[in-house]
Amino acid sequence: MAGKFVELTGMPGTLDIYARAVRSALPVIGAGGDSAPDTTFSLSGVQVDPDNLAAYDRATGLRFGDTLPLTYPFTLVFPIVMKLMVSDGFPFPAIGSVHAENVIEQFRPISVSEPLDVSVHAENLREHRKGLLIDVISEIRVGRELVWRQTSSFLRQQKTSLSGKPGPEPKPDEVPPPPLRTLRVDQKTISKYAAVSGDRNPIHVSTLGAKAFGFPKTIAHGMWSAAAVLGSVEGRIPEAVTYSVRFGKPILLPATLNVYADHTGEGWDVSLKHPKKGYPHLTATLR
Numbered sequence: 207m208a209g210k211f212v213e214l215t216g217m218p219g220t221l222d223i224y225a226r227a228v229r230s231a232l233p234v235i236g237a238g239g240d241s242a243p244d245t246t247f248s249l250s251g252v253q254v255d256p257d258n259l260a261a262y263d264r265a266t267g268l269r270f271g272d273t274l275p276l277t278y279p280f281t282l283v284f285p286i287v288m289k290l291m292v293s294d295g296f297p298f299p300a301i302g303s304v305h306a307e308n309v310i311e312q313f314r315p316i317s318v319s320e321p322l323d324v325s326v327h328a329e330n331l332r333e334h335r336k337g338l339l340i341d342v343i344s345e346i347r348v349g350r351e352l353v354w355r356q357t358s359s360f361l362r363q364q365k366t367s368l369s370g371k372p373g374p375e376p377k378p379d380e381v382p383p384p385p386l387r388t389l390r391v392d393q394k395t396i397s398k399y400a401a402v403s404g405d406r407n408p409i410h411v412s413t414l415g416a417k418a419f420g421f422p423k424t425i426a427h428g429m430w431s432a433a434a435v436l437g438s439v440e441g442r443i444p445e446a447v448t449y450s451v452r453f454g455k456p457i458l459l460p461a462t463l464n465v466y467a468d469h470t471g472e473g474w475d476v477s478l479k480h481p482k483k484g485y486p487h488l489t490a491t492l493r
Contacts, residue, residue: 223285240297279356307452326342424458425459443492
């Protein structure tokens with residue numbers, strides 16, 4: 207891929223990045239652009255901190271083991287994703303953008319002890335009914351072997367040429383079927399997840415921050431829910447797998463969630479739904 211390559215000397219600090227992200231979200235300064243940036247950030251020799259991994263597993267309810275949970279590498283690439291999103295040339299502010307979809311491709315299990323080489327770039331800026339979408343691609347290699355790839359699609363809500371087009375008919379709220387199990391999440395859990403993942407976006411950890419972005423209360427991280435729902439199929443996920451997630455209505459804290467997992471001929475369909483109104487917070491497939 208042509209463009210500019212920046213080899214980082216260490217993992218970026220997320221607190222400094224969030225300060226930049228907040229500044230870039232101000233109307234006077236603002237990010238802007240009409241194309242994806244051509245910069246790729248990379249960092250070699252990343253080592254997993256077993257204590258951080260154990261804390262991640264506690265916050266998400268996943269098991270601690272010798273290999274990384276499918277979603278854990280998100281925490282390793284997240285500071286670099288944020289560095290890209292606050293860099294010059296990124297087309298919209300990091301804070302205020304919505305993580306709309308996420309696709310993880312795991313090509314083989316990753317051992318806790320393996321040194322990992324990470325690279326992050328953006329591509330495919332495009333219009334959407336609700337604004338602009340961009341894909342941030344994160345790749346993890348062991349030596350030359352690609353072991354894990356993530357495509358995170360972020361939405362900046364604004365008017366575009368597609369804005370007037372009708373969306374799918376909203377489904378009426380309905381009483382959901384009995385769940386496989388229920389999941390309880392509160393601010394304490396999400397604050398722990400924010401600390402271990404580095405994702406301290408104000409909408410997750412500050413009531414005032416959440417209200418500033420139009421939420422009545424703090425909300426759970428989409429990637430917390432993407433990890434937590436995997437507890438329902440843990441031990442039954444293939445070693446090589448594609449995990450495609452679509453985020454629905456935000457999870458306002460505290461919340462009780464209905465967990466569903468259906469085995470299909472191709473893999474698993476999993477979801478988190480509101481226990482009374484039945485609308486989805488997350489729908490996902492494992493293939």
